[in-house]
Amino acid sequence: MSNQAFVRREIIEEQTPPLTAFGLVGWLRENLFSNWFNAILTFISLYFIWYVLSGVVPWIFLSVWNAGSLSECREIASATWGGTHGHACWAVINDRWIQLLFGFYPSHLYWRPILAFVLLLISLAPILFTGAPKKIFYLTAVYPFVLPWLMWGGSVWASVSALLGFVVGYAIIRYTSEILGQLAAVILSIIGAVVWWLYIGPLLLSQGLGAILPLALEPVISRYFGGFMLAILIGVVAIGCSLPIGIVLALGRQSDLLILKTISVWFIEFIRGVPLITLLFVASTLLNIFMPPGTNFDIILRVMIMVTLFASAYMAEVIRGGLAALPRGQFEGADSLGLNYWQAQRLIIMPQALKISIPGIVSTFIGVFKDTTLVSIIGLMDPLGLSQGIRANAEWNGIYWELFAFIAFLFFIVCFSMSRYSMYLERKLQTDHR
Amino acid sequence: MATLTAPDRESFKLSMLLYDTRYRSMTIQVIAMIGFVSIVFWLISNTITNLNNLGKPVEFGFLFEPSSYDINQRLVEYNSRDSHLRASFVGVLNTLVVAFLGCITATIIGVFVGIARLSKNWFVSRIMTVYVEAFRNVPVLLWIVLAMAILIEGLPAPKAFRGENATASLNLFDSVALTNRGVYVPEPLFSNGIGDVALFGQSSLRFSVSLDLILIIAVLIASFYVSALIKKRANRIQDATGDRPTTWYLRLGVTVLPIAIVLWMLGFHLGYPELKGFNFKGGTHLRNSLIALWLALSLYTAAFIAEIVRGGILAISRGQTEAAASLGLRPNRIMNLVILPQALRVIIPPLISNYLNLTKNSSLAIAVGYMDVTGTLGGITLNQTGRELECILLLMLVYLTISLSISAVMNWYNNSVKLVER
Secondary structure: OOOOOOOOOOOOOOOOOOHHHOHHHHHHHHHOOOOHHHHHHHHHHHHHHHHHHHHHHHHHHOOEOOOOOHHHHHHHHHHHHOOOOOOOEOHHHHHHHHHHHHOOOOHHHOHHHHHHHHHHHHHHHHHHOOOOOOOHHHHHHHHHHHHHHHHHOEEHHHHHHHHHHHHHHHHHHHHHHHHHOHHHHHHHHHHHHHHHHHHHHHHHHHHHHHHHOOOEEOOOOHHHOEHHHHHHHHHHHHHHHHHHHHHHHHHHHHOOOHHHHHHHHHHHHHHHHOOHHHHHHHHHHHHHHHOOOOOOOOHHHHHHHHHHHHHHHHHHHHHHHHHHHOOHHHHHHHHHOOOOHHHHHHHHHHHHHHHHOHHHHHHHHHHHHHHHHHHHHHOOEOHHHHHHHHHHOOOOOOOOHHHHHHHHHHHHHHHHHHHHHHHHHHHHHOOOOO | OOOOOOOOOOOOOOOHHHHOHHHHHHHHHHHHHHHHHHHHHHHHHHHHHHHHHHOOOOOOHHHHOEOOOOOOOOOOOOOOOOEHHHHHHHHHHHHHHHHHHHHHHHHHHHHHHHHHHOOOOHHHHHHHHHHHHHHHOOOHHHHHHHHHHHHHHHOOOHHHHOOOOOOOOOEOOOOEEEEOOEEEEOEEEEOOOOOEEEEOOOOOOOEEEEHHHHHHHHHHHHHHHHHHHHHHHHHHHHHHHOOOOOOHHHHHHHHHHHHHHHHHHHOEEEEOOEEEOOEEEOOEEEOHHHHHHHHHHHHHHHHHHHHHHHHHHHHOOHHHHHHHHHOOOOHHHHHHHHHHHHHHHHHHHHHHHHHHHHHHHHHHHHHOOOOOHHHHHHHHHHHHHOOHHHHHHHHHHHHHHHHHHHHHHHHHHHHHHOOOOO
8 A cells, every 4th residue: 555654753853932922022912012903002002101101200200399388399390490390399298298197186196096007907917817816806806995095085984884885795695695595685785785884884984983093095176186097087987887787787688577678778778879978968967966955976976977877888788799699508508507597697698698798898998988088078177178278278379289199199008908908808718619 | 107196286475475486586576666766766856856946947948038149050040049949950950960971971981991901902901900990099089179170270261362472272173262260162053943942930940941952852863763774674684685785875874964954954053162351252161160070070980880891891701702703703793792782781780880879979069169969959058048957858869869760770771681590
């Protein structure tokens, strides 16, 4: 037959891929010049980047750092570079950054917000990172009571009394639920805690111990709060409180109990249907009208309450999404193991539902933190409110880019790191195989 | 043989309200109801006591008193002798205007950025990522205030346009004036217009509608309908014979010709802004507050929409594209027939909820002095009359109505595109 078949005896040497397919050249061809349209896009983008950077970089770096007013800034700029255009006047930040951070908080007490912030970071560590020592959890538990004491000052015993109220409530649940059953224990503990807060605590601690051992910090009134301190304070409180309230609302909305469900649905839909600014108007004008005659409680506290309510409605919807995404079998499996409602929620449902809703939860957090700027509209001195004040000032009249760039930069850092953290968490908690 | 005996019929004991799951839910609900009702009752009774102490019982008569303040940017005629109700109505219209304009531009920018972020071109996708991250991570109020500051401080005053050596000039073929008092754009004018029709007589909700506008819209709708009929016929012929008749000139003619004829008959021309005295006259004057709010809201919301669009397109698995390609479809047909119908199902619900957010964020108009409903009803009317409770209640009602209507549309859409599962 055909003996001409040719079979190669030796293996051909491995060859390197063509120069245009790997390395820098390959990458360029693949990503920037794959066809003529792509090449045009590349040149347009390069021009755009050059255009932006050529404006922004000199503006940022060829700038005036030391000056007392905008006109002085402009004089220095025109003396140095022969023109005022395209040179930032960071002197305004140099002059006012402390105010933008702390508002009008008394300067000899700056250590208190700073300490509160450091403690916040420490007490968040065990929640954020699994590697952190577990003992810090004690600090985390106490932190909500330390924060107001550090920020507003006053007697330490008010905070201790508030904390002990929770201890009393917990103790009642712990020791009576065996005897009375869960529901009765919960009701009893709520009553016990309220009685403690209203009657026993103030009598025993604030007046009794407070008179003997007056551990008090210099009080600071809310009018002096401002700047990023205020934004972070409102943000942290709203974020911290909205998650548990949101979970409860989401459970209420998903529950079979008709009345609880109706109340939750109405609350969520109402809050989500109106803009935050109307709720802030409620805080600034109406909340005192709703309270018993003669009550006049703090404006920042009122704002915190409304922002928290606002955030918890959004949180509830996010968590409801997570609950809805869980397969029905998980609920039934928990039931068939004989777990009661709260055990099932705590051990089976919530860990999974919360994990699913992490991106939504974090974007709600980011939204809440950004929305704290709205308080400037009702006259609180958050960074934006302060910037209006600075711009109205005779020295800095007419400046805007520098101030807004600084404020935007700080907000960007906080929000961007939150969103990156959520991505890290998602990756870490991913258990399915991909 | 095993005999089944019915379990003892337990007599009802009071403790079963707490320990028996059959009755416990009832107990919980009753307790919750009592708690809720008593809290509401407590709040209301406090409010009534406080309002009586202040000497202002709840009543809405103030809405019909003269408002005695001016609103500079408005759609319908209004003057300071009109009632507060009229002012609120102007405000609601202003809210709807900025929300509508914002939704359109945000969608256009957002879709463009979302698709560009998926571009294979490394630079393009990075630039878009920077845009999205920058806008999503900085408060919208800051963008609004910044836009306002740029417009006021950055744009030339009208007097810069005057004289021989003017330092500023009109843009876009001398038709648009960008000044620090606002933007003047050409206005459409009709020299043989057919007039207006006034609705709602003398009430506070009165407004007039231009018949010219109605005619134009009617003609447009009719020509689009005919154009759709032509397309349908082409599809039918293609299904039957396999050949698609060329229809683009027919469809173009049907769309363009009638509207051109109508515009010519109405004597359509543009009124250009002109510098008269210290200010521009003629043209439509868009105040800086409107422009700043519109610009900032569109750019901010567009960043979110871009992420939604990107997510929607990524959600369609690659297999769909490849399957369509292996059927022999061309790229644009793959997009139209396979990818988009599926992606839209993912994109539209969050898109609408972003429209809702934009509408609610438009209430930040008060920061730049744009007179939307928050600025009129919740701002000046509230401060002048001191009727906080009534004003804020009405304000919330307005926003609730808008929100609930938008979510009704969303629910309707969700139901209509829901995958039918067996």
